[in-house]
Amino acid sequence: MLSFKGCTLIFLLSISVLAHAQIKLIENKGQYPEQFEFVGNIPGGRVFFSKSGLMYEFTDFDYHKHHTNDAIEQSLDESGSNMVNGHAYNWSFINANPYTTVTGYQPEPTLHSYFFGDKSNWVSGAREFNEIVFQDIYAEIDYRYAKTEGTIRYDFIVHPNGTPEDIRIALGGLSESFIDGSGNLNLITSVSKVVETKPYTYQIIDGQKVEVRSLFHLENNILSFDLIDKYDPCYDLIIDPTLIFSTYSGSTADNWGNTATFDSNSNLYSGGITNHYSGGNFPASSGAYQISSAGFWDVAIIKYDSLGQNALYATYLGGEHSEVPQSMVVNGNNELLIMGVTSSTSFPTNNAFSSTFNGGEKSLAFGSEGDNLFFENGTDIFISKLSADGQNLLSSTFIGGSDNDGLMSVGDPLTANYGDQSRGDIFIRSNGNVLVASKTLSSDFPVLNALQPFNASDTTDAVLFELSPDLNTLNFSSYFGGTDMDAAYTVKESSTGKIIFGGGTQSSNIANNHTNFSSTSFGNIDGWLAIIDGTTYALDTGFYIGTGQYDQLYFVDLDIDDNIYTYGQSAGSFPVVGGVFTSGGGQFIQKWNSDLTTLIASTKFGAPGDAPDISPTAFLVNDCDNIYISGWGGGTNGTPYIGGGTTNMPITNDAFQSVTSGSDFYLMTISSDLSSLLYATYLGGNQSNTHVDGGTSRFDKRGFVYHAVCAGCGGVSDFPTTEGAWSNTNNSPNCNNAAFKFDLATLRARIRTNSITLDKPGIENICFPDEIAFQNLSIGGVDYEWDLGDGTFINTSDTATFFHQYKRAGFYRVTLKAIDPTTCIGEDITSVNVRVNTPAFTVIDNQAICEGSSIELNANGGVNYFWISRDATFQSEEKSPEVSPEATTVYNVTITDDLGCNATDTVRVEVVPSVDVDFDYQKETDCFSRSVLGLKNTSEMNEGDVYQWSLGDGNTSDLEEFLYNYQEDGTYEVKLIGRKEFCVYEKSELIDISTIKVPNVFTPNDDGDNDVFEIVSGTQVDLKVYNRWGRLVYENEDYQDTWDGATEPAGLYYFEAIITDETTCKGWVHLLK
Missing domain, CATH: 2.60.40.10 (Immunoglobulins)
Known part of the structure; x- marks a missing residue:
């Protein structure tokens, strides 16, 4: 039995997680079942916190073949089961307090919002914490679970009067649990192995670490601790094993990068998809299980501050199947609009133009179920608008027909690059209306004021539509296509309100042979560009862009004079116009006048040859008419895609990264007339294939590019990050949605x-x-x-x-x-x-105390405190420690505030020596009057000592030795009070003062007066009476005034009366008869 005598005991356990893990402890505001207070992300899974204990859950997504050619080539029939293996086990507190309170501490700035399905299920503003505390999980015992520097630490804190033997944990649902020969605890599941190393137990005593040997104790799956050595119960005891997660699987945190944008404060918004299982589902029971992976992908939006050091919010959108964001833009109110596709009938809608999901045919857009991103119910386009803080879904709508909308598939003629399946664009017009460029396979896509009201083929057509700012009203919607496959990828508005949009086509009669669209195609796959009136939505002009080889237009932008610039890919002999800086490569840039009647400049760029090198991802012309482009190339774009890579791309001497693995990003700035390469650089790692999973990113007019990246696939962290970034590592053993903000300007004050x-x-x-x-x-x-x-x-x-x-x-x-x-x-x-x-620190003034007493030191204004005595025998990190110095002592305190400011001060505690107080007393008593009290101060007196008597009757005396006569009988408290400065000491005694009276005659004649020998005394009397010859005639040890001399003759008798605690009276008494 362990005895603690009112001291605190700490069981500390530190969890060492995988190096790339980012742990999140998020409060449950309704996104999970109500029995869970918090949910944490851990390597390979999650941990659920309830008042009764913890549930650990691991899942095996290792069979994901994200972005690998074997996955693309794998057919649906070959993909086998799309079930995911998982395993959950319980860590339950036995006989714990059911009324424990579970509280989060040290909140992070990131707020998490979940918009899944019906509005009643939406949750906003769930906070993330660094520490969770179960208060009084057992009587006077707390349980703390915290993350710190990439690790998990949890401990039991046993407070005074707590009993550590109360701590017993039941392990349930494990495949196996045992303690190995090294004393390590092994917890085995079907998909993971957790090892807790033998605990290292110690105490810190006088600044030294003192080891206390301990062992795990596991019996019938009940875990506790055995302490082998004795320890000092008045010091903390720390039991410190290490918990290591070793998963057989990948991670539920696998997530892909699709799209990015910015706001007026230069904050960066990154959009991607994350596995739905890590967002809102939970295991129904402990033990091994399987879940369907079908469509378990949701939209994940993260808003970073302008430095990329803090995630301001993380918001999730989704339903029961997959959705993917394709393009994002921020309006004038800093509200984020997201455009993408969904396969979920329960995708969240609000204030919608259409709240009905129309769906289509099941789509394996990326090749097979082996990649887990497929669309079980077909797809509709969605547009959603988030509030500036990400906590409210202001508007959200479906738009689509009865077949697939917004999506193409691998193998489609226009799917030249990996990710082309999922391209589209969203743009905010000057009047606040929302333009979307996309594509549809539906013959009944909603149309209004259409320049082409029908699908011109049985394959995909481009679509362009406009919604009101609140996404509630459709202002315009039209097909734009021919007899073969067509798609719209980009849309912008001129200063005069014209709408410019473009994309790719296989058709020789796009726009259904509209008279204002050039009827001459170049064959194969072409790009196309068109202008429509922003009020009437009539087609002003349009034409094909290309060669006799493969060509597609992906981006369009305008300068301040409304000149129109295009950016795309070409594998042919593309026209070169003007004094361009280069004419070779697989990408083209063109500059047209505002009505597309004059080609001002045109060129190709890239590595030598005509083959495309990079997949375009962002494009901008700034107010100085400099042109900014970005794109990626490399291994992920291999067969069955167009191929290419970033090797031998033109770069400048001041490039941020001058070498490439061949699978990187490429960023470039050129002059408006295409004559000068102003800046070019690579950006990427040297291990993984950097890429984008479809979707657009954006430049701002200052030349910053805001980009989403699918980085680090295979669990590596090779994509470059900046110091102080929100995360410098890939936190998934597979891919991670990285985001970067890169400045391509030629003049920038920093x-x-x-x-x-x-x-x-x-x-x-x-x-x-x-x-x-x-x-x-x-x-x-x-x-x-x-x-x-x-x-x-x-x-x-x-x-x-x-x-x-x-x-x-x-x-x-x-x-x-x-x-x-x-x-x-x-x-x-x-x-x-x-x-x-200037720190607002305050420290207690110098103090004085009496010897033997204590005082509370006090400081304020800081978050950390360190007190130390001059001789270093006392140290404390408490704000207000209590001290009991034996002699005058000076204490130094160092205070640090939340900004890191610190100050040092001193407090002198003067100890006033004690005063010795002692006295003797003696009563002088006769047998006929009241006692006299004699008092003597016997204290050991020192200089400065002052004494005073309190005699109990209201009188006092300063004499050292004296006799005192009380006026009345009674019991008196006599005190000697000693003083030195403000310190007061005293000694007291209760003393009885009484009067003793013994008569010398009594007359026993039965007249009721003086009939007996009566002795007046306040205490017991022992009486003996003798006759004149010395014979004892009467004796009573407790005399009660009863001797009346009845048996004796009259005469003279002698007595001895012993008065207890007083005196002895001897004399004679005359008996008269």
């Missing part, structure tokens, strides 16, 4: 703040009077103008780091202007905010 040791880049808060470092990371500047916000101005051509000290606390806006008159914009300005803080 400031980075830093600590003076240059180890805290981007700091916004410093502590007065510390210095701050300013680093000039500008691109392309010649001269620089600094305004440090406190009246300090610096003009320089030097980009060297410098330090500055602000003279007072406050808020300062620091501005840097980078200047280069030779660039199109001439100058660029950026600002950062710096707050210089």
Whole structure:
């Protein structure tokens, strides 16, 4: 039996997870069954927290063959079962407190929202925490589960009066559990193995780690701990095994990257898909199980801040089958609009143009069920709008016909690149209406004010439609196609309200031979480009773009003069117009005037030859008419796709990444007349095949590209990330939706703040009077103008780091202007905010205490405290520790606030020596009057000691030794009080004072007066009476005034009366008869 004597005991267990794991502990607001308080993502699965214990769940998605050619070539018949193996086991607290409270601590900024199915199931703003605490899981015992630096740590904290033997855990649902020869606990499931290493148990005593040997104890699947060594029960005891997850599978966190966009604050929105099983489902019971993987993919949106260091929200959209986002855009209210396809009848709708899913035929868009992304019910297009904080689904609608909409399949003539199956575009018009360019196989797609009201073939046609800002009203919808396959990939609006859109076609009669569309195709696959009136929706003009070989147009954009630029692929001899910087490669760029009557410039770019190299993903012309492009190429685009790669692409000397694995991103900036390559770089890793799973990303007008990436497939983390990024690793053993924001501008002012040791880049808060470092990371500047916000101005051509000290606390806006008159914009300005803080710390004043007493030290204003005595015998990290120094002691305290500011102060605790208090007393008593009390102060007196008597009758005395006469009989509390400064000590005694009276005559004549020998005394009397010859004639040890001399003759008698605790009276008494 362990005894603790009111001390605290901590059982600490640390879980070492896979290196690439990102652990999330998310509160349950209704996205899971109500018995669960929290759900955590762990390597290979999840953990569910209920008041009765934990349920661990692992799933095996290892058979995913994401982006591999064998998966594409695998037929449906060969794919076999689409069941996924899983296993769950319980970790249950035996005889635990059913009323325990489970609370999250240390919240993350990310808010999670789940819009699945019916509106009644939607959940918004679920918080993510770093720590979960079960309070009083057993009597005076807490259970804590926390994540820290990529690991999980959980511990039992046994408070005073807690009994650690109460901690017993029942393990249920495991295939096997045992303790091996090394003392490790092995937990085996059908898809995973968890090993808890033999616990290392220790105490910290006087700053030293003292080991206490311990063992796991497992009996009948009930886990507890055995402590072999004795330990000091007044120090924490830490039992510390390590828990290692070793899954046989991939991960439920597998997710793909599709699309990205930005808002007015330069925040980045990344859209992809994640496996539905990791979003909202849960195992029904412990043990091995199987689930269907059919369509278990939902839209996952993450909003990052402008630095990519924090995820502001994570929102999930989906239904019972698969959905994929294809394009995103943010409106003027910073509300995100997402366009994509869904196969779910229960996809969430709200304020919808159509809340009815029409569906179509089952589609294996990416080749087989082996990749798990297929569409069981066919597809409709969806458009959804999220609130600025991601917590409200403001509008969401279906649009489609009775066949598949918004989707093509591998093997279709227009599916040249991996991901072309899932292309489309969404654009916000100047009036707020929403334009969507896509495609449909349906013959009954909704049409309104159509320039082509029917599907011109039995295959896919392009579609273009416009919805009201609230997605409730269809303003315009039209087919655009011919007798073969057609698709629309891109749409924009000119400053005059014209709508420009384009895509790819196999038809020789696209637009159904409309008179305003050129009837001459180039054969094979062509690109096409068209303009329609933004008010009447009539076709103004259009034509084919291409050669006699494969060609497709993927993007269109406009400059400030409404000149129209196109970006696509071509495998033929594409026309070259103007003094272009290059004329070879498999990608084309064209510049047309605003009505498409004049081709101003045209070229191809890429590696030598005509074969396409990269799949286009983003395109922009900025206000200086510089052209920005991005795309990816490599292994994922191999057979049956068009192939190509990023090897031998043109790059500039200042490229961010000058080497390529052949399977990377390619980013490029060229001049508006296509004559100059301004910048080009690769971006990617050296192990995995970087790619995009269909969908569009975007540049802003400043030249930043906001991009989603499907990165790290195979569980590697080779895609480059920046310092301080929200995640620097691929957190899935398979693929992960990475996102990047890359600046391709030729002139950009950039400031980075830093600590003076240059180890805290981007700091916004410093502590007065510390210095701050300013680093000039500008691109392309010649001269620089600094305004440090406190009246300090610096003009320089030097980009060297410098330090500055602000003279007072406050808020300062620091501005840097980078200047280069030779660039199109001439100058660029950026600002950062710096707050210089004066910590609001308070510390208790110097104190004085009496020897033997304690005092609570106190400090405020910080988040961390460290107290230490001058002799280092006392240390504490408490805010208000209690101390009991034996002598005067000085304590130093270091306080740190939430910004990292710290200060040191001292508190002197003076110990006033104690005062010795002691006295003797003696009563002087006779046999005929009241006692007199004699008092003497026998204390050991020191300088400064002051004494006073309190005599119990209201009187006091300062004498050292004296006699005192009380006026009345009674019991008196006599105190001697000693004082030194404010310290008071005392000693007291209860003393009886009484009067004793013994008579010398009594007359026993029965007259009721003086008939007996009566002794007046306050205490017991022992009486003996003798006659004059010395013979004892009467004796009573407890005399009660009863001797009346009845048996004796009259005469003189002698007595001895012993008065207990008083005196002995001897004398004679005359008996008269």
